Amino acid sequence: MNAGAIRLENVTLGYERRPAVHHLTGVIGPADALAVCGPNGAGKSTLLKGLAGLLKPIGGRILREKLSLRDIAFLPQAAEIDLTFPIDLFDFVATGATRRIGFFGGMDRREEERVEAAIAAVGLEGFEDRQLGALSGGQTQRALFARLIVEDRRVILLDEPFGAIDASTIDDLVKILARWREERRTIVAVLHELELARRAFPQTLLLAREPIFWGSTREALSESRLGEASRMVEAFDREARECRRDETPHAA
Amino acid sequence: MLHELLIAPFADYEFMRRALVGALALAVSGSPLGVFLILRRMSLAGDALSHAILPGAALGYLVCGLSLPAMTLGGLAAGLAVAVVSSAAARFTALREDASLAAFYLVSLALGVALVSLKGSNIDLLHVLFGSALALDDETLIFLAAIASFTLFALAGFYRALALDTLDPVFARRVGPLGEAIPFAFLALVVLNLVAGFHALGTLMAVGVIMLPAASARLWTQDLTIALPLAAAVGAASSYFGLVASFRTGLPAGPVIILTAGGAYFLSLIFGRSGGVMRLRRPRRHLEG
Numbered sequence: 001m002n003a004g005a006i007r008l009e010n011v012t013l014g015y016e017r018r019p020a021v022h023h024l025t026g027v028i029g030p031a032d033a034l035a036v037c038g039p040n041g042a043g044k045s046t047l048l049k050g051l052a053g054l055l056k057p058i059g060g061r062i063l064r065e066k067l068s069l070r071d072i073a074f075l076p077q078a079a080e081i082d083l084t085f086p087i088d089l090f091d092f093v094a095t096g097a098t099r100r101i102g103f104f105g106g107m108d109r110r111e112e113e114r115v116e117a118a119i120a121a122v123g124l125e126g127f128e129d130r131q132l133g134a135l136s137g138g139q140t141q142r143a144l145f146a147r148l149i150v151e152d153r154r155v156i157l158l159d160e161p162f163g164a165i166d167a168s169t170i171d172d173l174v175k176i177l178a179r180w181r182e183e184r185r186t187i188v189a190v191l192h193e194l195e196l197a198r199r200a201f202p203q204t205l206l207l208a209r210e211p212i213f214w215g216s217t218r219e220a221l222s223e224s225r226l227g228e229a230s231r232m233v234e235a236f237d238r239e240a241r242e243c244r245r246d247e248t249p250h251a252a
Numbered sequence: 253m254l255h256e257l258l259i260a261p262f263a264d265y266e267f268m269r270r271a272l273v274g275a276l277a278l279a280v281s282g283s284p285l286g287v288f289l290i291l292r293r294m295s296l297a298g299d300a301l302s303h304a305i306l307p308g309a310a311l312g313y314l315v316c317g318l319s320l321p322a323m324t325l326g327g328l329a330a331g332l333a334v335a336v337v338s339s340a341a342a343r344f345t346a347l348r349e350d351a352s353l354a355a356f357y358l359v360s361l362a363l364g365v366a367l368v369s370l371k372g373s374n375i376d377l378l379h380v381l382f383g384s385a386l387a388l389d390d391e392t393l394i395f396l397a398a399i400a401s402f403t404l405f406a407l408a409g410f411y412r413a414l415a416l417d418t419l420d421p422v423f424a425r426r427v428g429p430l431g432e433a434i435p436f437a438f439l440a441l442v443v444l445n446l447v448a449g450f451h452a453l454g455t456l457m458a459v460g461v462i463m464l465p466a467a468s469a470r471l472w473t474q475d476l477t478i479a480l481p482l483a484a485a486v487g488a489a490s491s492y493f494g495l496v497a498s499f500r501t502g503l504p505a506g507p508v509i510i511l512t513a514g515g516a517y518f519l520s521l522i523f524g525r526s527g528g529v530m531r532l533r534r535p536r537r538h539l540e541g
Contacts (some may be wrong), residue, residue: 069426099427102428103412131474
């Protein structure tokens with residue numbers, strides 16, 4: 001399962017002309033595992049939305065080579081899901097099959113087996129009939145991972161997948177990440193847990209609105225670079241003028 | 253005795269039979285929409301939209317008098333316009349959706365009442381506000397039946413998309429071909445049913461038969477596949493008993509149907525097995541594990 005590369009060319013992403021990610025250039029290669037780290041407000045979630053195609057760049061380009069938006073799965077921060085909606089775990093995980101069976105097609109035996117296998121892989125066997133709202137935080141995160149497994153996409157984007165869950169759940173989910181890497185899927189994850197980035201992601205992008213460093217995780221997460229990142233993010237400047245960085249001086 | 257009470261009004265009078273058919277059609281198609289309005293936390297949006305229909309219907313009335321197609325088209329146009337404009341306003345301005353919807357429907361309602369009074373008598377205004385369930389002609393009945401059938405087929409066809417969009421909108425828009433169209437298609441169905449409802453029940457009452465049975469059903473079950481038919485059943489029963497009560501008391505049919513549905517709602521509030529007062533006050537013993 002070799003995905004194409006995602007190429008970022010001088011990308012600026014933001015809201016109402018305010019850059020949240022400023023002039024980012026780089027390549028997310030096929031089968032890369034990239035951690036995106038940085039302080040709050042650094043533009044990490046914004047970058048993921050841009051990669052997922054939910055937000056259009058206000059400058060530069062995001063090129064998806066031999067990839068379409070259909071090949072990308074995206075797990076946003078948990079708050080965006082209505083956990084009070086009456087649906088049981090099995091049906092919830094089965095919604096991951098929507099891209100294959102559409103809004104009208106039925107689940108065949110093969111799809112049902114996929115769902116069962118995914119539920120087993122995240123350790124939620126026996127909870128199939130449990131209502132989504134009755135699951136604990138860790139179980140909900142496991143269910144979301146199961147849905148990603150059923151989705152079966154070549155590129156997987158994760159926004160803070162390990163926030164507020166316990167160590168044993170994290171261990172189990174990291175095993176799923178390892179399995180995805182063996183299957184040569186591309187993974188991009190926003191992480192605050194630097195130890196996890198060091199453990200499971202060879203590449204790291206350290207972001208503080210401006211890219212601080214993009215390369216090997218060991219180099220990216222050095223004390224000096226982390227300090228640099230935390231100093232970079234400041235409040236929006238109300239008096240900010242138009243950014244001229246892209247303009248080349250006219251030759252006489 | 254029971255025959256005399258429950259069947260004779262419909263056996264003896266054609267206008268009662270017509271009213272029953274019309275009210276049943278509205279209840280069966282409207283109340284499942286109400287279930288989704290509640291799940292989407294848009295209960296009051298339905299109410300706002302029902303007011304928004306008024307100026308369009310009034311404009312149709314001004315131009316053509318009490319004409320079904322003119323008032324329907326006008327109402328449909330006004331309802332859809334307010335739905336689109338207020339969600340656009342919420343997206344592109346500082347106001348949230350509830351605030352912009354409230355603003356648009358208030359202006360709409362005032363405009364509608366002003367337009368109706370421009371020409372008509374108070375009797376016409378009463379007709380528009382509270383409907384005329386006991387005076388449904390063939391044309392209107394066929395129209396109500398057509399809208400009810402269309403709504404049920406549409407809801408069946410787009411059930412999974414709508415459920416998914418309610419549960420996880422970001423996901424639904426990412427994986428589905430319908431994308432951003434889902435919430436709008438749903439609102440269009442609601443407007444369609446409100447327009448149908450206002451002929452029988454009036455603009456102010458039409459939303460009652462959508463919301464009250466749905467709110468009642470929600471108090472009995474968590475399961476969507478049960479809540480949808482249950483809401484339709486409560487709506488149908490309210491229509492039937494409301495008409496009987498209206499016939500016996502001589503009170504106008506629209507409000508009595510809604511009052512009957514309101515009665516079902518209060519009973520559900522007290523006795524409902526999924527969130528009713530009795531169940532919450534006297535919970536059963538906790539389980540072993």
